[in-house]
Amino acid sequence: MSALPPYASAGQKAWYYGFRTICALIFVFLILPILVIIPLSFNASDFFTFTKEMLALDPSGYSLKHYNDFFTNSDWQGALANSLRIAPAATLLSTMLGTLAAIGLSQSHVPFRGAIMAVLISPMIVPLIISAAGMYFFYSRIGMQGTYLGVVMAHAVLGTPFVIITVTATLVGFDKSLVRAAASMGANPVTTFFRVQMPLILPGVISGGLFAFITSFDEVVVVLFVGSASQKTLPWQMFTGLREQISPTILAVATVLVTISILLLTTLELLRRRSERLRGLSPG
Amino acid sequence: MSDVQAQSGQMLAADGTPLKASLARALRRQKLRALMLIAPLLLFVVITFIAPIADMLFRSVENSIVPETLPKTVIALADWSPESGEAPGEEVFAALHADMLVAAAAKVHTKVGQRLNYETPGISSLFRKSGRRVKRMEEGNYKEQFIKIDDGWGELAVWETIQRYSGNYTSGYFLASVDAELGSDGVQMKPEDEQIYLFLLGRTLFLSVVITVSCILLGYPIGFLLANLPLRTSNLLLILVLLPFWTSLLVRTSSWIVLLQQQGVVNDVLVTIGILSDDNRLELMYNQAGTIIAMTHILLPFMILPLYSVMKTIPPSYVRAAKSLGATDWTAFWRVYFPNTIPGIGAGAVLTFILSIGYYITPELVGGTSGIFISNRIAYHISSSLNWGLAAALGVGLLALILVFYWLYDRIVGIDNVKLG
Numbered sequence: 001m002s003a004l005p006p007y008a009s010a011g012q013k014a015w016y017y018g019f020r021t022i023c024a025l026i027f028v029f030l031i032l033p034i035l036v037i038i039p040l041s042f043n044a045s046d047f048f049t050f051t052k053e054m055l056a057l058d059p060s061g062y063s064l065k066h067y068n069d070f071f072t073n074s075d076w077q078g079a080l081a082n083s084l085r086i087a088p089a090a091t092l093l094s095t096m097l098g099t100l101a102a103i104g105l106s107q108s109h110v111p112f113r114g115a116i117m118a119v120l121i122s123p124m125i126v127p128l129i130i131s132a133a134g135m136y137f138f139y140s141r142i143g144m145q146g147t148y149l150g151v152v153m154a155h156a157v158l159g160t161p162f163v164i165i166t167v168t169a170t171l172v173g174f175d176k177s178l179v180r181a182a183a184s185m186g187a188n189p190v191t192t193f194f195r196v197q198m199p200l201i202l203p204g205v206i207s208g209g210l211f212a213f214i215t216s217f218d219e220v221v222v223v224l225f226v227g228s229a230s231q232k233t234l235p236w237q238m239f240t241g242l243r244e245q246i247s248p249t250i251l252a253v254a255t256v257l258v259t260i261s262i263l264l265l266t267t268l269e270l271l272r273r274r275s276e277r278l279r280g281l282s283p284g
Numbered sequence: 285m286s287d288v289q290a291q292s293g294q295m296l297a298a299d300g301t302p303l304k305a306s307l308a309r310a311l312r313r314q315k316l317r318a319l320m321l322i323a324p325l326l327l328f329v330v331i332t333f334i335a336p337i338a339d340m341l342f343r344s345v346e347n348s349i350v351p352e353t354l355p356k357t358v359i360a361l362a363d364w365s366p367e368s369g370e371a372p373g374e375e376v377f378a379a380l381h382a383d384m385l386v387a388a389a390a391k392v393h394t395k396v397g398q399r400l401n402y403e404t405p406g407i408s409s410l411f412r413k414s415g416r417r418v419k420r421m422e423e424g425n426y427k428e429q430f431i432k433i434d435d436g437w438g439e440l441a442v443w444e445t446i447q448r449y450s451g452n453y454t455s456g457y458f459l460a461s462v463d464a465e466l467g468s469d470g471v472q473m474k475p476e477d478e479q480i481y482l483f484l485l486g487r488t489l490f491l492s493v494v495i496t497v498s499c500i501l502l503g504y505p506i507g508f509l510l511a512n513l514p515l516r517t518s519n520l521l522l523i524l525v526l527l528p529f530w531t532s533l534l535v536r537t538s539s540w541i542v543l544l545q546q547q548g549v550v551n552d553v554l555v556t557i558g559i560l561s562d563d564n565r566l567e568l569m570y571n572q573a574g575t576i577i578a579m580t581h582i583l584l585p586f587m588i589l590p591l592y593s594v595m596k597t598i599p600p601s602y603v604r605a606a607k608s609l610g611a612t613d614w615t616a617f618w619r620v621y622f623p624n625t626i627p628g629i630g631a632g633a634v635l636t637f638i639l640s641i642g643y644y645i646t647p648e649l650v651g652g653t654s655g656i657f658i659s660n661r662i663a664y665h666i667s668s669s670l671n672w673g674l675a676a677a678l679g680v681g682l683l684a685l686i687l688v689f690y691w692l693y694d695r696i697v698g699i700d701n702v703k704l705g
Binding site: 012015019020022023026027029030031033034036037040047048049050093097098100101103104105107108109110111116119120122123125126127128129130131132133134135136137138139141153154156157160164214217218220221225235238239242243246250251254257258261262264265 | 324333334335336525527536537585613643672
């Protein structure tokens with residue numbers, strides 16, 4: 001596959017190039033929808049498509065007015081502020097609880113490990129609409145529907161499975177004799193945790209936290225039901241925007257979010273490499 | 285040494301306790317420590333997630349509103365039978381009057397009316413009307429007065445419904461979620477023109493299968509290419525798969541709206557190159573096509589990643605061996621390589637399918653009326669029609685379906701093999 005041998009027949013050549021063309025088209029299908037909104041977000045008109053001026057690369061066809069709208073419109077700014085109030089709190093909660101539980105789960109003797117794991121992972125498996133429905137019923141029963149705390153807890157519980165999975169994966173390569181060595185030198189369990197174990201599993205914890213953050217930051221179904229108008233987040237505002245008055249400001253917001261995803265993706269990749277290097281799984 | 289052992293019958297630890305007991309204690313302590321670390325999260329998940337799901341299960345069968353709002357009526361009605369051919373007697377109406385007085389004062393009479401209205405349309409207005417006038421009723425002859433307010437109180441069907449749904453629990457919501465109802469002679473299907481849920485479920489499953497198959501068709505070549513390229517190139521190309529995976533769902537949905545709408549980019553391009561004339565632009569959105577295209581794009585990474593991880597582990601020597609034994613390219617692929625990738629296809633397909641049948645946002649935005657899923661109906665019953673019981677029953681049904689597929693996934697891949705990124 002990797003290279004065409006010099007003795008390849010005409011049929012093999014045709015297949016080789018044909019296959020690569022098909023793959024290229026599928027990659028276009030994957031990536032084009034994300035890239036197409038970036039130039040469109042600089043559209044000077046209020047349309048969702050390329051205008052003649054834009055195609056002619058005329059500067060008058062481009063403008064920053066949709067970005068301007070995003071950064072000055074109180075609806076969008078309120079939604080952004082809410083997202084930034086909810087996501088970090090949910091991330092903190094799920095990262096702390098998730099890391100502790102992952103350390104507990106990776107001990108050698110855990111009774112009912114399978115059952116516990118199933119319960120802890122369940123928020124990731126149950127479809128969001130069902131979680132949202134259940135939370136809406138239950139949280140309105142206990143008076144937490146439409147509160148900031150309710151949304152934070154709902155988002156935190158959705159993020160924990162990701163933290164558990166990433167931290168557990170990091171702990172697989174963790175050398176337990178390091179903990180014993182620390183203990184034998186007189187460190188108490190808390191000191192051992194913060195000075196020995198934590199620095200080593202930190203990449204896993206951070207990437208779990210990033211997963212939890214993006215879960216909350218992108219989440220719309222649950223907040224739609226559990227939240228009220230005063231917890232309107234960025235995705236919620238986009239959802240109403242797409243359903244009711246389609247405004248091109250959405251494209252500007254989308255471009256900002258794509259930039260954030262690229263940054264997150266890069267960070268995660270760097271963390272993964274660092275973690276592998278720390279655990280000696282790959283050289284350099 | 286063996287003498288000591290023989291005398292005491294057991295080995296001793298350094299502190300003099302039997303070694304077995306000492307080890308058991310250490311093990312117990314270790315288990316306890318592990319559980320203590322897990323406990324906070326377990327408690328948190330149980331309160332914020334498991335309890336809501338349990339609450340939903342409970343709501344899907346709960347019916348206490350009827351016996352709680354109309355306690356006396358329910359008791360008085362117990363002796364009545366619809367076979368008598370006429371509405372219940374005066375004592376039942378007297379009980380109804382007493383119950384309605386309390387209910388109207390607490391303003392809950394409309395709620396019980398609404399509840400019974402799900403089963404027999406028209407009851408809601410009966411309760412609303414009577415609730416307003418019940419205070420002004422004179423003593424005695426209640427049956428006549430109630431029937432004067434609304435003829436409905438004289439109808440057998442109304443009383444039959446109240447009697448049938450007078451228990452604390454009901455199967456009514458579950459029956460409604462599969463287009464059935466509790467008729468006078470047991471469970472029966474609703475009239476043809478009122479059946480929607482089984483149809484909607486069928487459509488959800490059908491569209492999910494179509495989306496899964498498209499994902500396999502598009503994902504397989506990409507997985508194959510990535511697994512067979514040099515690591516440096518494949519890592520670079522993998523970014524093209526991971527970027528959509530990491531991009532917000534709403535961003536991807538909005539870009540599909542931009543691309544697919546009638547004045548959108550795809551139609552514009554087709555018109556510009558002359559494949560389409562300006563007045564027959566394709567309708568690619570607000571129908572099933574929109575849902576299929578957008579969701580295939582959204583779920584494709586979930587197919588490619590498991591496929592890639594399985595294909596990466598297939599040694600290239602297998603195919604080389606097959607070819608050296610005289611197999612053609614196609615035979616080597618079909619008889620040797622492909623069977624090895626089936627676990628990957630299975631894992632990706634079940635994952636895509638499970639994710640797809642529970643989708644809400646994308647069908648809601650690009651599906652129009654013909655491309656929506658059962659989850660959209662659940663959302664509708666929660667926020668618009670307020671029939672929470674039915675929403676809960678539909679949710680429980682969907683959850684049961686997903687758990688079955690999830691069990692399959694566990695059998696094929698194993699729950700511990702869930703990987704991210």
